[in-house]
Amino acid sequence: MTALGHVSLTLPASREYARTARLTAAELATRVGMDIDDVDDVKLAVEEAFVYAAQCAEGHDVTLAFELSPSSIELVVGPFPGMCEGESRKDAGRLFAHFILESICDEFDISDRDGQCLLRLVKRAECAG
């Protein structure tokens, strides 16, 4: 699938920037031709992913890298400090975020390498419109 472009956004790890992440995501989802149901899903997923990473990266920045393709968006969030798996399996908040992201996105995974996590998600348009 041909890439349409790459957009990278670095924000302070603070919840108040979730809106910035959400607005950017909405614009990019519209750009790849998603309908408003999918645009809303992308907004919810990006906010959930950003807040997830921001909780671990307190005092630092969080980078969101969007890869745009016709009718789909891939987002990689991070790297951010670990504790994603293992301990977090006991954390209802994180597990709920996992659950939401799994429900909304077509692909979702978190990789943990040397204590640094990358959260990756893919959302494809149900209908290119």
Added chain:
Amino acid sequence: MKEAGRVTSRRLVWDKALTAKLFSAYHARGDQDARDELAKMYLNLVKFLASRFRNRGEPIDDLVQVGTIGLPKAIDLFDPERGWEFTTYATPTILGEIKRYFRDKGWAMKVPRRLQELSFKASHAIDALTQRLQRTPTVPEIAAYLEVTPDDVLEALETSEAYNFVPLETDHNADGSDSFSIIDCVGKDDRLLSMVDDRTTLSSALKKLSPREQHVLYLRFFEGLTQTEIAKMLAISQMQVSRLLRRTLQVLRDNLEPEAC
């Protein structure tokens, strides 16, 4: 009958003698005509108080209607023997109704009127286009329908997040029952609960959601319905579903947040 309540150049005035006579007739003899006459007389007070909220993005007629709910309450409870002016007594009651309306159905933050109007128009456009196209519209399609730019539509959709639509009186299921517990439903397949060691935390967080919020959450994330499908099922707009979902996730996030990272 002469006009009992009227607006002068600067203030409202009412016929005090007539007011006292009507209250006497209503309270002493239960004269419903006197009560109706009082309600008619003091409608101007409601209009005046509603007009103070003119620039808050709600139609003035709706505010008058809401404020009018407070008027009969004030008439019923007012005691002329205490020596107060009826307007002094009724004003907090009427204002209370209008403020409650804003609290339940108002904008959570100050939003420019242009965006409020565009947000409402976008909501109607989504419904109209969904019907016309037989599918969920895209942002450019909504923009073309409203003759605005896609950026305007995105801004309007984001603005709608600030609108606190909580339809308390319609917080029930399609079958008319008035409760919905997500725990009861997810308990059947245990997809979510099996992931969570601390079930009590999750259960108590979910209980902070209204039945409608739990229902929307369930339909979207457990049943996999789209927002448009949920909107159709619950007879609300797609934008209302969007707002409910976002608020729901915020509430859950706030209540599930770990104490330390």
